[in-house]
Amino acid sequence: MAGVMDSVNQRTQLVGQNRLELLLFRLAGNQLYGINVFKVKEVLQCPRLTMLPKLPPVVRGVAHIRGGTLPILDLNRATGGPGLDDISGAFVIITEYNNQVQGFLVRSVERIVNLNWSEIHPPPRGTGREHYLTAVTRVDDQMVEIIDVEKILAEVVPVTESISAGVVNEQVQARAVSRRVLIVDDSMIARKQITRCLQEVGVEVIALNDGRQALNWLQAKAAEGVKLSEYLLMMISDIEMPEMDGYTLTAEVRNDPRLSGLHVLLHTSLSGVFNQAMVKKVGADDFLAKFKPDELAKRVIDLLDGNVGVERA
Structure with a gap:
């Protein structure tokens, strides 16, 4: 897995060419999902998780990684499915969104694919978990679903949407x-x-x-x-x-x-x-x-x- 991620930081040449690279992974079933490599900091086998009181059900625990403490979210549970039952062989995708770092628990991580954004399409109506998807694509004749991570994070850790007093008059x-x-x-x-x-x-x-x-x-x-x-x-x-x-x-x-x-x-x-x-x-x-x-x-x-x-x- 380290080999898969070795060149993540060297992939910025894709920016501006209407191209992206997706890290493909699976949750509970055989459905393929994708996440933009630019959002990924690291992929590792699921570390030991520590449970803390009052954590949302989606958060399976926190992990101590490289001197920091990160929440680990069960991505299958976050999108409306059951939690992953056996996490001993699972993986964690460490990501950064909106200046926040968190880990997403997934069953397996597959590979990285290089695509053009023109090959990425809005989700068709009727797609499973449609309200948690931003886009879909096809890789080797398999449907790949791209999850709306911003929606998941907003549900787990709601952000302030209101403007502070005094900014607008x-x-x-x-x-x-x-x-x-x-x-x-x-x-x-x-x-x-x-x-x-x-x-x-x-x-x-x-x-x-x-x-x-x-x-x-x-x-x-x-x-x-x-x-x-x-x-x-x-x-x-x-x-x-x-x-x-x-x-x-x-x-x-x-x-x-x-x-x-x-x-x-x-x-x-x-x-x-x-x-x-x-x-x-x-x-x-x-x-x-x-x-x-x-x-x-x-x-x-x-x-x-x-x-x-x-x-x-």
């Missing part, structure tokens, strides 16, 4: 009237979180599910003669999305003269491996790690106030 809300923001994210929970935040600011929200859908929508508006840089205050886009990723979407926007003036904020859970150089290469105006409602609101307020072009760490 009546003057801000008055300036926000009739202003529109396009958000693009394949995660249902992420779309809801962002929408609630922006509605508190006072802007109108248009929410789409993936980069291809967003580009088609933008180009259709432009074909109608709409000047997108005036019609929209900004576009807030996820990076990992089926059909077309956020990097490619941004590059396509910048390459289309009708869209090129649109302000683009890349909003990502790729906190540990976020490639700031790539953000600049594709022409995004800004980026922000998920999910920080105060910071997201301030980005929108900056645009409402005309405070753009400020370098941020």
Whole structure:
């Protein structure tokens, strides 16, 4: 297994080419699941788990790994199935999402596959556990389901979705009237979180599910003669999305003269491996790690106030 993960940190050349690599794994049955390698820090055999009082049922315990204590979530139980019954031969996938590190307990880990985002599709209606999926693909004629990890984490450790007092005032809300923001994210929970935040600011929200859908929508508006840089205050886009990723979407926007003036904020859970150089290469105006409602609101307020072009760490 160490050999499978040896080159994870050398795979950033895929970024910006509308490509990704999936680590394939299985839970209780034979269904294949996938997780973006960029989210994976390490894969190891399940270590000894320590139970603590008042842990959610999804958390099978905590593990002491490399000097830190990590919660280990049973991914089968988290998606509505029974907990894995025998974890002696199970594996833990250590991941980083939204600046948080946790382990996902899985029955087995298979291999890494290299795919194009155009081969990743929204889940068809009727797919098992549909509400826990962001996308599906096929590998060697087998269906691979990609789980909405942000939804799982939001259920286990809910994040604050409200903006702190004082960030938004009546003057801000008055300036926000009739202003529109396009958000693009394949995660249902992420779309809801962002929408609630922006509605508190006072802007109108248009929410789409993936980069291809967003580009088609933008180009259709432009074909109608709409000047997108005036019609929209900004576009807030996820990076990992089926059909077309956020990097490619941004590059396509910048390459289309009708869209090129649109302000683009890349909003990502790729906190540990976020490639700031790539953000600049594709022409995004800004980026922000998920999910920080105060910071997201301030980005929108900056645009409402005309405070753009400020370098941020």
